[in-house]
Amino acid sequence: MTAPKIISARFDVKDSHKLATYVANGGYGTLKKLFAAKRDDVTEEVKRSGLRGRGGAGFPTGMKWSFIPRNDDKPKYLCVNADEGEPGTFKDRLILERDPHALIEGIVICCYAVGIKTAYIYIRGEYDFPLARLTAAVEEAYREGFLGKNIKGSGVDVDVVIHRGAGAYICGDETGLIESLEGKKGQPRPKPPFPAVVGVFGCPTVVNNVETISALPWIMTHGADAYAAIGTEKSKGTMLFSISGMVENPGVYEEAFGVNLWEFIERATGGVKGGKRLKAVIPGGSSAAILTADEARNTKLDYEALAAAGSMLGSGAIMVLDEDTCIVKALEVVLRFYAHESCGQCPPCREGTYWLYEICHRIREGKGRPEDVDLMLSICPDMMGRTICVLADSAAIPAVSYIKKFRHEFEAYIQRAGAPERHLHPGGVNLESRAL
Amino acid sequence: MAHDHAIVSTGKPFVFNGGNEAAFQNLLTKYPTRRAVVLPALWLAQDQEGHLTVESMEYVAKRLEQSPVSVFAVVEFYTMFKTSPLGKHQIQLCRTLSCVMRGCEDLQGTIERKLGIGPGEKTEDGKFSFELVECLGSCGTAPVMRMDNRYWENLTVEKLERIIDACREGRDPAGEDFNRG
Numbered sequence: 268m269t270a271p272k273i274i275s276a277r278f279d280v281k282d283s284h285k286l287a288t289y290v291a292n293g294g295y296g297t298l299k300k301l302f303a304a305k306r307d308d309v310t311e312e313v314k315r316s317g318l319r320g321r322g323g324a325g326f327p328t329g330m331k332w333s334f335i336p337r338n339d340d341k342p343k344y345l346c347v348n349a350d351e352g353e354p355g356t357f358k359d360r361l362i363l364e365r366d367p368h369a370l371i372e373g374i375v376i377c378c379y380a381v382g383i384k385t386a387y388i389y390i391r392g393e394y395d396f397p398l399a400r401l402t403a404a405v406e407e408a409y410r411e412g413f414l415g416k417n418i419k420g421s422g423v424d425v426d427v428v429i430h431r432g433a434g435a436y437i438c439g440d441e442t443g444l445i446e447s448l449e450g451k452k453g454q455p456r457p458k459p460p461f462p463a464v465v466g467v468f469g470c471p472t473v474v475n476n477v478e479t480i481s482a483l484p485w486i487m488t489h490g491a492d493a494y495a496a497i498g499t500e501k502s503k504g505t506m507l508f509s510i511s512g513m514v515e516n517p518g519v520y521e522e523a524f525g526v527n528l529w530e531f532i533e534r535a536t537g538g539v540k541g542g543k544r545l546k547a548v549i550p551g552g553s554s555a556a557i558l559t560a561d562e563a564r565n566t567k568l569d570y571e572a573l574a575a576a577g578s579m580l581g582s583g584a585i586m587v588l589d590e591d592t593c594i595v596k597a598l599e600v601v602l603r604f605y606a607h608e609s610c611g612q613c614p615p616c617r618e619g620t621y622w623l624y625e626i627c628h629r630i631r632e633g634k635g636r637p638e639d640v641d642l643m644l645s646i647c648p649d650m651m652g653r654t655i656c657v658l659a660d661s662a663a664i665p666a667v668s669y670i671k672k673f674r675h676e677f678e679a680y681i682q683r684a685g686a687p688e689r690h691l692h693p694g695g696v697n698l699e700s701r702a703l
Numbered sequence: 704m705a706h707d708h709a710i711v712s713t714g715k716p717f718v719f720n721g722g723n724e725a726a727f728q729n730l731l732t733k734y735p736t737r738r739a740v741v742l743p744a745l746w747l748a749q750d751q752e753g754h755l756t757v758e759s760m761e762y763v764a765k766r767l768e769q770s771p772v773s774v775f776a777v778v779e780f781y782t783m784f785k786t787s788p789l790g791k792h793q794i795q796l797c798r799t800l801s802c803v804m805r806g807c808e809d810l811q812g813t814i815e816r817k818l819g820i821g822p823g824e825k826t827e828d829g830k831f832s833f834e835l836v837e838c839l840g841s842c843g844t845a846p847v848m849r850m851d852n853r854y855w856e857n858l859t860v861e862k863l864e865r866i867i868d869a870c871r872e873g874r875d876p877a878g879e880d881f882n883r884g
Contacts, residue, residue, distance in 0.1 A: 342735075354838040356797045392783045393795075393839055395852045428733045433742055433781035436837065450741035450769075452780040468735050481733045511801040511842035553800055586801055586842070599801050604837050610780075 270497060270523035273485045273505050274478060275303045278294040278365045284400050289368035295413055297487035301379055302421040307612065309380035313483065316491035317503030322348050322439070322476030323552065323582040325570050332381050334463035335471045344467050345377055345386035346448065346474045349401075350432050350439040352391060353552035354604055355584030358507035358519045359477035360667075363390070363397035366481065367404035371414065371479035372429065376487055378425045381473055385426045389444050392432045402429060419433040436608035440656045443610070455609045455656035478507055494630050498524035502569035506583045512549075513540045513589035524569035528558075531568055532585060542587040547672075551581025554661030556668035557588075576667070595680050596672040598665060599627045605662035616659035619650035635681035640670060710757055710775070710786045717758040723747045727766070737767045741777055745784060754785040768839070777822045790825050790832030795849040798835045801842035806859075810846055811835070813860050817867055830870065855880060 277283045277292055289295065301309065314329030335343055347370070351359040362370055374386045390398055405427050408414040416424045423664030430448055437443040440451035445467045447453035466472020482504065486494045495503045502524035508531075511517045522531055525571060528550060530573075532538070539545050548563035549555055556578040558566065566576045575582045602624035611617045622644055626639050647663035654660075670677060719727055726747055730740045744767060748759040755778055762776040778784045795816060800809055815821055818831050825832040841847040844856035848863075855866060855876075862879060869876040 351840045352838060355801060355842050357840045357842050360840055391840065392781075393836075393849055396854065428781035431743065431746060432783075433746070434836075436782050447742065448739060449736065450738035450767075450777065451773075452777060468739070509843060511845060512804050515844070517801075549800075584842070585802075588804070592804060596803070597800060600798070600803050604799055607837055694772075 270505050270521065272505050272521055273494075273497075274362065274366075274481055275371075275519070275521040277369070278361060282550040283365045284367055284404060286368055286404070286411055286413075289366070294368050294484070295372055297484050298375065298413070298419060298421070301376055301487060302418075302423055306380050306382060309376065309487075311493045313380070313486060314491075315618060316486045316494040317498075317501075318479065318482055318486060318494065319502075319570070320476055320505060321478035321482075321583065323353060325580060328475065328479055331463065331475070332377070334461065335381050335473060336464070337382070341470045342385070342468075343381060343383045344470055344472045345374060345381070345383045345442070346444060346467060346472055347374060347386060347477060347480055348439060348441065348444055348464075348474055349388055349390040349394070349397075349477045350444060351394075351477070351582075352436040352439045352581045353554065353584055354601070355511055355549065355586045356509050356582040357511070358509045358583065360394060360397050361507070361519050362481050363394065363401050363479050365400075367401050368408065368413075369481045370401075370477055371404060371408045373483035374427060375413065375418065375423075375425050375474060376483040377475065377480060377686055379423055383473070384424050385428065387448055387467070388427060388429045389448055390429060390431055390432050391438075398429070398431060405429060407617055435610075436604075437610045437656070437658060440658070443656065444474060445472065452610070454612045457655050475644065499567075499569050499571070502580075503569050506580075508535075508568075508583045508585055510536050510585045510587065512587040513543065513592060514538065514587045515540050522568065524567075525572075526568050527564070528566045528568045528573075528585075529560075529564040532563075536587075539587065539589050541589075543591065545587070545591055545592070546590050547588040549584075549586040549588070549665075551579045552584040553586070553604065554634050554657075554664060555579050555581050556595075556664050557672060559672055571584065593631075594669055594676045595627065595631045599601070599624070599631045601665050601669075602627050602662055605609040605658060609658055613654035613659065615650045615653045616662075619646055619659055620662045622646060623650075623662055627666075630677060630680050633680065633684050633686060635677075635684050637681060639681060640674065640677045645668060711788070712757040714736070715758065717748070717756065717762045719747060719762075720751060723751055736785075738769055740767055741769065742781075743775060745774070745778065749784060754788050756786070788829075790830055792831050792850055794831060794833045795836045795839070796833070797837070797839045797841070797845070797847050797849075799842075801839035802838075802846040804820070805845040806884075807846035809860055810848070810858055810863050813863050817864065831867075851876070 282288045310329050310332045310474050318328045319325045340675040432438050438447040440455045442456040443453040461695045462472040497504050505521050505523045508520050520535040545560040548558045570580045606620040609616045609620045647667050650659040650663040730743050744763045749755050760774050761771050765772040820833050822835045846858045847856045865879040866876040
């Protein structure tokens with residue numbers, strides 16, 4: 268069965284970013300029905316659809332909305348998380364560039380359901396082109412009366428403010444995002460209180476990912492049952508998968524949950540680049556545990572199956588490593604990222620990410636010590652579940668999985684410590700001639 | 704997330720130009736607190752002068768009724784706020800996993816050889832500065848760099864060399880970017 272295209276349906280339509288194209292393809296068609304419905308019924312519909320957060324955590328969207336207090340005089344806010352930063356993830360960018368009005372319509376749906384009048388879209392600072400497209404789309408939506416006061420005569424008001432980040436991965440964490448939006452360093456807050464109770468500006472706040480919000484118009488048009496009929500019992504609907512690394516055709520591909528992971532990658536991308544053998548797959552962004560080639564061939568692509576395989580679906584960012592890719596180098600690069608992006612407020616993260624990177628770096632440089640592999644493993648438990656946000660876990664989880672599944676590669680480096688770099692890699696690959 | 708921020712004082716007072724003052728006034732209506740305008744106001748100040756200075760940061764603090772140190776702390780936290788002048792063309796080469804797999808380290812070598820500068824440095828003529836950055840969110844078109852407020856995707860050594868040559872010769876480098884998706 269081929270999955271229907273829900274998020275990517277208009278990606279290849281000419282001028283898909285323009286309001287007229289969106290409307291000509293059925294866009295903004297849900298609003299009349301929406302404004303006639305009872306607000307809580309909209310939340311119920313989203314709950315029944317089984318839609319889960321596509322930013323990485325996979326939390327049920329309708330349930331998140333239902334945590335917002337209903338009988339409260341405080342203003343409520345929606346923060347749309349467009350701070351796409353998990354390495355390997357580049358799908359929200361495509362929505363912003365090619366279908367920004369689906370996001371805007373989704374924002375109106377969420378705001379109506381929850382009783383929100385102001386939505387902030389927090390977009391990462393490097394996304395110049397997506398920002399330009401989004402800004403133009405929001406202006407157009409205001410002009411045509413799909414945003415602002417009294418949308419299409421309904422009495423519903425929704426304002427959208429685009430807020431540009433300035434280069435910090437941690438602002439993709441929902442409370443880091445809230446702190447940053449308030450004009451501070453993006454250091455995550457301890458929870459509770461959760462954003463639904465005390466969010467941005469001290470008010471109840473929904474934080475949802477771009478892709479999550481962009482699924483709402485389809486769900487309101489076709490109904491929760493139609494959405495829930497796609498995918499598996501617990502992982503419902505489709506997801507945009509960002510596939511990168513050593514495949515023939517990297518890109519963003521939409522697929523229903525429940526397909527075989529490797530068969531999907533092969534079908535979508537044409538398989539491993541240059542006919543090389545598959546070595547490993549990182550299925551859910553660089554913070555996910557790595558899967559060996561065998562594991563990738565025997566795992567389904569959904570939240571539960573990947574959790575059962577000891578990894579996670581995360582943001583749907585799939586990175587493919589071929590036989591020439593050095594695992595030690597790959598881990599070094601991953602750890603360098605988290606060490607660089609640690610916000611520094613929790614010692615287990617600030618110190619742990621730094622030392623994991625330093626040790627892995629010296630192993631890869633041919634300066635590893637015999638005890639280094641176990642030393643890295645001994646650091647990881649003290650980083651997991653001991654910090655305000657999950658950045659420390661995001662470094663420890665790959666470290667443990669790369670070492671446990673490819674320990675021989677780390678040991679080979681250490682055994683050859685002191686040798687010229689081209690002799691370090693167990694496969695004898697000349698590291699100078701090829702990036703990894 | 705400590706970065707190298709040598710804060711520059713120009714000795715000249717800073718004020719928003721006409722367009723930015725209007726943009727600033729508009730921003731004040733978009734948020735319930737003045738503090739929330741810190742990041743957008745810093746963007747305006749940086750766009751106006753190319754980088755942030757002691758004077759522009761103090762100005763933003765004053766306009767928003769914040770302490771200068773709270774604004775400095777924000778600037779220090781975010782990698783895209785710059786406190787010293789960079790090159791006319793600011794090369795930001797992604798160094799995260801998919802870009803490494805697809806050859807960004809070769810591109811780093813090309814930049815270093817061709818421009819004679821390493822990460823964090825600027826050419827003497829002020830035309831180029833170079834930094835390595837973490838994931839730009841363009842892994843499907845790796846390797847990628849950001850320069851002149853846009854992405855340059857599916858880079859190869861040859862394509863990068865042509866882009867740099869065009870910048871050097873004052874031509875529009877976009878002409879070299881024929882396989883932009």
